[in-house]
Amino acid sequence: MSAADAPVRTAAVREAIDSLYGDYAALLDDDDYEAWLGLFAESCSYVVIPRDNHDRGLPVALMRCDNLDMLRDRITALTTANEYNIHWSLRILGRPRITAAADGLFDVGCSYLVMQTNQEGQSRVFSAGRHRDRVSLVDGLARFEQKKVIVDTFCIPTLLAKPL
């Protein structure tokens, strides 16, 4: 392990990044988008991309927000305009794995599974895939600087309205 990786091993970093991902999952499960948006840095990009495109180097995404304003627009559309299948979502994230670090920035990956439950109480696996992110740590507070969600379940069942 190189010296640059050393901060990864500190308990404080681990704790801050675990909290970020815990908040990410819980706030989305609660449809609390305003608080959820607070987890992103202003310049953060948010991209949801099908795995086959990603693996073949093709850039087309399902959601592509180049900055936080575009992500805010996506949330405004979701909450004021778009119609979608009425459901609750619930996600399980794997433990975040910190793969690299430099200058207070960390590359972080984790797996996810999102279930959808409809109004009749029927649940289905809606999406499986991985997060591949860059996270900053300033004064002990972790924020997303880049978020890429790589979707294994890229033949999307019904539709994709809420962020993954």
Add this chain to the structure above:
Amino acid sequence: MQQPIHWERNDFSRIPFSLLHEPSTFDAERERVFKGPAWMFLGLEAEIPSNGDFRTTVAGDIPVVINRGRDGQVYAFVNRCAHRGATVQREVCGNAKVHVCIYHRWGYDHQGKLLGVPFHRGVDGRGGLAEDFDKSRHGLRPLRVDILSGVIFGTLSDENEPLRDYLGPMITAHIERLFHKPIRVLGYQRQQIDGNWKSFVENVKDTYHASLLHTFLSTFGIDRATQRGGVMMDDRHRHSVTYSYANSDTDDAARGAYTDARVRDNSLKLREPSMVSYRPEWEDGRGLVLTAVFPTAFFMQISNSLHTRQVRLAGPNRLEVFQTIFCYEDDPPDMVEHRLRQANLIGPAGLVSMEDGEAIEQLHRATAPDQAASEVIEMGGHGEISDRDYRVNDVSLRGFWSYYSELMGIAPAGAVR
């Protein structure tokens, strides 16, 4: 056997729900539509640029491979081994000198001709194929292929009309408009919907629903029924082009028209309006052109988002939408970036398209228990089917059902077309 169809009217303004659900209807569609006289969209030449390149696709639900032979020509064949019927080419895409079935390693060339059979003479003179086995009679079933501006079509029929006659001059011109210079594929979006394939086809052709279901459009004032536009069809009404002109109405006109439409016309503003802005790139001023080719192909310009849609069938109760997004080869980098941003508008997570999946699943669920009832297609009036130069109509859906019924042999007596 097919149940007799009860048509409430003979002008295709009432369509019995049974056509969306009956397993026997689906079986008949395979034979009479997809193996019948239809030319089906299979893919784009840009996806298989080099000799040996291949891509798997479908004709309805029939698995097909398109590929480029050593001679540079495009060939297509049914992806099912002539021996025991296993899938031959299992990869989605790639490059192959030969296509080999993994089961018993029968190998085929780019035209689907059988090249080799392991142990065809047996071992030590024992076993193997009979003396009279003729390899030339055991190839993969070929499709006839024709290409229009780099768009690959195929047919399983030996006796249908040539592709350009099937499309007609108006549809041909619109495909040539979209593919007027070389393209580059930027990626794919896929979606599965628990509904009937024909409901999805109707949905794309239906201009009436667009600004009502897709409330993003009216909420942010992007595309509204008050814009100038309409629908055009070929002579037999089987295909259609729906179109509208960019920036051809005013906010006030729209507010008046939508007062009783019960959609949320808040005229909200986007923080990043550049994402939805139309950069003019055609002299005709059309910001939206949707070309529908019977049965399951669409060639789409939505603002500056360019894509094809292929409907893939999986029985009467499930469909897949396979969307291929592209740019032009000579697009400057910022135009490619703009098109990639506009991919936010389309597909399963599309700001102006996600609702389609929900609408189709809801109608499929609700119509299943009452299949003698009919849907009503009467926006733009009933009677004779003809072009319209206004947007609030669904007349091209009746054109689709007219040709569909003809192919299926179920048209009502004295049909009005």
